[in-house]
Amino acid sequence: MSMVNAFDPTRVGMLDPEDLGLIKRREKALGPAYRLFYEEPLHLVRGEGVWLYDKNGKAYLDAYNNVASVGHCHPKVVDAISRQASTLNTHTRYLHDGVVDYAERLLATMPPALGHMMFTCTGSEANDLALRIARAFTGRQGVIVTSLAYHGLTEAVAEISPSLGNHGQRSGRVRFIPAPNALFVPPAEQGAKLAADLAAAIAAMREDGIEPAAFIVDTIFSSDGLYPDPAGFLAPAVDLIRKEGGLFIADEVQPGFARTGETFWGFQRHGVVPDIVTMGKPMGNGFPVAGIALKPDLVAEFGAKARYFNTFGGNPVACAAGMAVLDVIEDEGLQANARDIGRQLKDGLAALVAGRDDIADVRGAGLFLAVECVLPAEDRAPNARLAASLVNHLRRNGVLISATGPGANILKIRPPLVMKQNDADHFLASVETALKASSDGS
Numbered sequence: 001m002s003m004v005n006a007f008d009p010t011r012v013g014m015l016d017p018e019d020l021g022l023i024k025r026r027e028k029a030l031g032p033a034y035r036l037f038y039e040e041p042l043h044l045v046r047g048e049g050v051w052l053y054d055k056n057g058k059a060y061l062d063a064y065n066n067v068a069s070v071g072h073c074h075p076k077v078v079d080a081i082s083r084q085a086s087t088l089n090t091h092t093r094y095l096h097d098g099v100v101d102y103a104e105r106l107l108a109t110m111p112p113a114l115g116h117m118m119f120t121c122t123g124s125e126a127n128d129l130a131l132r133i134a135r136a137f138t139g140r141q142g143v144i145v146t147s148l149a150y151h152g153l154t155e156a157v158a159e160i161s162p163s164l165g166n167h168g169q170r171s172g173r174v175r176f177i178p179a180p181n182a183l184f185v186p187p188a189e190q191g192a193k194l195a196a197d198l199a200a201a202i203a204a205m206r207e208d209g210i211e212p213a214a215f216i217v218d219t220i221f222s223s224d225g226l227y228p229d230p231a232g233f234l235a236p237a238v239d240l241i242r243k244e245g246g247l248f249i250a251d252e253v254q255p256g257f258a259r260t261g262e263t264f265w266g267f268q269r270h271g272v273v274p275d276i277v278t279m280g281k282p283m284g285n286g287f288p289v290a291g292i293a294l295k296p297d298l299v300a301e302f303g304a305k306a307r308y309f310n311t312f313g314g315n316p317v318a319c320a321a322g323m324a325v326l327d328v329i330e331d332e333g334l335q336a337n338a339r340d341i342g343r344q345l346k347d348g349l350a351a352l353v354a355g356r357d358d359i360a361d362v363r364g365a366g367l368f369l370a371v372e373c374v375l376p377a378e379d380r381a382p383n384a385r386l387a388a389s390l391v392n393h394l395r396r397n398g399v400l401i402s403a404t405g406p407g408a409n410i411l412k413i414r415p416p417l418v419m420k421q422n423d424a425d426h427f428l429a430s431v432e433t434a435l436k437a438s439s440d441g442s
Contacts (some may be wrong), residue, residue: 014040014431037402038395039388042153045070050419052400061399063415063427069257069282070328071418077285080324084317087433091311092119098319105326109264110293111273118299119291119314123253124152129308130276131156131167133294134247136302140213142205143247144198144369146179148406150223151216151251155350160216163223172208175201179224180233182361183372183380193234198237202244214250214275215241219266220255225405226363226370226412234270247298250274254368258283258329258417261339269365284321285328288312334417338366342421345369348428349413352435358386367419370404371411379411382407393434399427 023041026034042060048055049071052060059086062072070077084098092099100116103117120126135141143160145151150163158164160174164310177197180190202212206340215237221227238248255266256279263269267277275298280290291313329335346364353359357376364370373387374380387403390411396400415423 012366021041026174035065039392040396042395042400045278049074050416050423059398061415061423061426061430063399063413063419064402065416066254066259066414067281068286069080069259069417070285070325070332070334071416072286074285074324074328074418075323076328077287077321080320081287081317084320087316089315089317090212091309092314093309096316098316099314102314102319102322105323106291107293110277113273113295114277114293115296116299117291117293118308118319119289120280120310121288121290121312121318122152123208123251123278123290124157125310125313126153126253126278126280126292127157127160127216127249127251128154129280129294130216130249130294131160133292133298133302134214134249134276136306137298138211138213138246140203140211140246141173142175142210142212142214143173143216144175144201144205144212144241145147146178146217146224147176147222148179148224149176149216149218151218152218154162166231173205173206173210177201179221180227182225182227182229182363183374187230187233189386190227190230191236194233195236200242202241202246212241212246214246216251217249218251218254219270220260220368222254222368222412222414223287223404225372225410226368228255228266228365228368229363231262231269232271234267235272238270238272238274247275249276249278251278253278253280254414257325258335258365259368259414261335261337261342265333266365282320283325285325287321289318289322330419333420337419338417341421341424342366342369344411344421345427346422348424349431352428352432356435358383358438364413367415367417369413371413373409373411382409384408387411389438390431390434393437394430397430397433399430 037134043055045055046296050062052062106117107398120195145160148163150161151157172396183194203355205212241248250267252265258267260266275295277293297362346369350362360374360380361372373383375383387409391401391403404412
């Protein structure tokens with residue numbers, strides 16, 4: 001999480017005594033590693049659709065949440081969870097239709113080459129399992145990721161998550177390469193540059209006697225700053241890692257499940273077929289569901305030598321939640337909605353910032369957008385101060401977004417897929433007000 005979005009202790013005077021007391025209790029009980037969003041933290045008590053409500057009943061338009069992808073507390077998902085929890089909840093070592101039905105349905109959304117599903121509880125676990133299988137299959141240890149990637153919190157995937165701040169000091173088996181860059185690399189050159197950077201990282205790895213096992217990316221590069229375009233630019237790097245004997249792992253926790261609008265999975269925008277696909281957060285609309293899809297040959301030897309079991313991964317309640325999410329996406333046309341409302345937001349944002357010298361770019365795919373704040377100079381350096389001003393102005397006025405990127409200067413706009421035209425109009429009007437306030441210095 002960018003410090004742009006962090007609680008500012010100097011603003012405690014803006015909080016009521018109850019919230020201040022809760023913050024102190026939280027710090028004592030949970031310790032220093034936890035963080036709160038926004039200069040003035042929110043005390044939320046209820047959610048519905050694209051709206052969140054604080055303890056005083058104030059409504060906030062949620063333009064940030066990928067977890068509740070089909071809307072907060074969607075009644076179909078809540079009902080599915082409740083009905084299954086009141087019937088049976090065990091694990092995958094008993095026969096149960098739910099896990100098989102769900103696996104088959106997920107695989108039907110993917111290329112035929114991806115023939116197996118394995119379930120976990122979190123995206124961190126999914127990426128951990130993917131690395132374990134990739135290393136076992138290739139007999140290699142090296143992993144290449146982008147420079148501000150986030151792939152999870154277990155020890156194995158924290159090592160490949162430089163956004164957490166570890167920057168690879170703990171292990172020589174991980175290499176970081178520059179993420180795509182919409183401001184300084186022409187679109188036609190993005191693919192070639194990414195592949196060249198990957199080749200350099202593999203060469204450096206081999207100088208240390210390490211062979212590459214996998215190249216893993218979030219296929220929309222969300223923590224790096226959101227770089228969805230041009231569609232197809234990932235293909236040269238995918239071809240290269242395979243030529244060099246490694247696997248391509250697509251982390252779909254952020255772009256998957258119809259978020260990009262054009263396709264159901266982010267990797268499909270690039271015309272590639274991953275060796276392993278990892279997924280998580282939006283699968284269960286808040287209920288812990290995650291997993292991997294993979295090519296069967298990758299797990300054949302692994303499965304013969306090492307059994308896989310996850311007490312809660314793939315349990316009947318988790319699968320009921322996951323099936324309900326897929327039902328809602330299909331029944332409510334949410335992929336098309338992400339495409340159409342995403343276009344409305346992108347066009348609207350571009351119009352609002354036209355002519356400003358402190359906004360360098362508006363980009364995105366479907367309902368995942370970014371606005372890059374820069375200093376008004378030729379080098380277009382990151383402007384974290386402007387990003388923080390906009391994020392916190394919107395929060396105070398009932399709209400929730402975040403910020404990301406190495407300079408903490410890129411607005412991260414990622415609403416639930418159920419956002420409608422009137423919600424988008426409300427969002428754009430709020431952004432217009434925030435931009436005006438930033439220009440006025442207020």
